[in-house]
Amino acid sequence: MTTTKPSLKSLLARHEVVLLLVIALEVVLFSALGRRFLDGTNVSNIFRHSVEIGLLALAMTPVILTGGIDLSVGSMMGLCAVCFGIFVNEAGMSPLVAGVLSVGIGALGGGLNALLIARFNLPPLIVTLGTFSLFRGLAEALTQGSKSYSGFPDSFLALGNSEFAGIPAQMWIFLLVALGVWLLVHRTTVGRSFRAIGYSPEGARYAGIPVRRNLGLAYVLAGAIAGLAAVIFVARLGEARANAGMGYELLAITAVVLGGTSIFGGAGTVAGTLLGYLAIAILNNGLKRIFDYQVFDKTIASVSNEMSGMLTGLLLLLALAVIPISKALAARRAKT
Numbered sequence: 001m002t003t004t005k006p007s008l009k010s011l012l013a014r015h016e017v018v019l020l021l022v023i024a025l026e027v028v029l030f031s032a033l034g035r036r037f038l039d040g041t042n043v044s045n046i047f048r049h050s051v052e053i054g055l056l057a058l059a060m061t062p063v064i065l066t067g068g069i070d071l072s073v074g075s076m077m078g079l080c081a082v083c084f085g086i087f088v089n090e091a092g093m094s095p096l097v098a099g100v101l102s103v104g105i106g107a108l109g110g111g112l113n114a115l116l117i118a119r120f121n122l123p124p125l126i127v128t129l130g131t132f133s134l135f136r137g138l139a140e141a142l143t144q145g146s147k148s149y150s151g152f153p154d155s156f157l158a159l160g161n162s163e164f165a166g167i168p169a170q171m172w173i174f175l176l177v178a179l180g181v182w183l184l185v186h187r188t189t190v191g192r193s194f195r196a197i198g199y200s201p202e203g204a205r206y207a208g209i210p211v212r213r214n215l216g217l218a219y220v221l222a223g224a225i226a227g228l229a230a231v232i233f234v235a236r237l238g239e240a241r242a243n244a245g246m247g248y249e250l251l252a253i254t255a256v257v258l259g260g261t262s263i264f265g266g267a268g269t270v271a272g273t274l275l276g277y278l279a280i281a282i283l284n285n286g287l288k289r290i291f292d293y294q295v296f297d298k299t300i301a302s303v304s305n306e307m308s309g310m311l312t313g314l315l316l317l318l319a320l321a322v323i324p325i326s327k328a329l330a331a332r333r334a335k336t
Helices: 008-013 015-033 040-048 051-065 073-089 095-119 124-143 154-161 169-187 189-199 201-206 211-237 248-258 270-293 303-335
Strands: none
Touching: 015 270, 040 169, 040 270, 051 073, 051 169, 051 189, 051 211, 051 248, 051 270, 073 095, 073 124, 073 211, 073 248, 095 124, 095 211, 154 169, 154 211, 169 189, 169 211, 169 270, 189 201, 189 211, 201 211, 248 270, 248 303, 270 303
16 A cells, blocks of 8 residues: 655645745844844733634634534623623722633533524524624623723732743633643534534434534533633723723634634634634734834824724635635646
């Protein structure tokens, strides 16, 4: 039996390899244009300031694999952040207990999505669009639109601002969650069922897969991870407020789709999601380094936020365009 080594052409056709090349190009470009981009402090900041987006992207991966979507994770993050602040500041709870309860609230919010989607067969887009407004509205109501919570213990704030073994403390939590999601998606029958559900829900049901249960699990998990992201967000900023996580759901979806997960479900990897998240984190940080320090004047440094949003949207469109293009190229190769 003979085995053939993959050719350079076949390697370059792999989505993960292409994304690695994009990340390498970003590093080279921002190293040349931005001041001290590869400085150790800045590298730490790349991860420190983007862990919450990475967590939401991991949470979104099983959901999108099932062919669904969750637009409510950013709003859930804001609601959990406010609840955490209330538990600590007004109820006098320890940050540990408040954090556990906040993650539980996130799981309950995900359970609401799961109930409406898995049990009542409502469209995920419509359901999570509704809970997107519901969760954010609850957060605004609890804070009366302007109130925020601060004064957290230094031991808790260290979670978002200290380092362990030269790595930001929250990155260790992120790596543990990434490992857990990877094991779930790629090493369990439940994870394999996510792809089957996304590819054909009816086929999965006929194959004996508990579609409702596993579909609900994906949304409950997304809510719980959003609650964890809220706790880390509060630890990093030292403030719990209702606008936490605003717009993060779109960045999370972009990271997942950019990583090669089909928006229609049935195909994707956690490794691809991590690469997509890394590409977005580097892009956001690199643009800030350019606009703030070298190319443009300080008075228009805020333009970096708009440019970041524009380029992130462009990356998402390109990632979506890759799917039909790759299928067309594969069909052409099959004919020839």
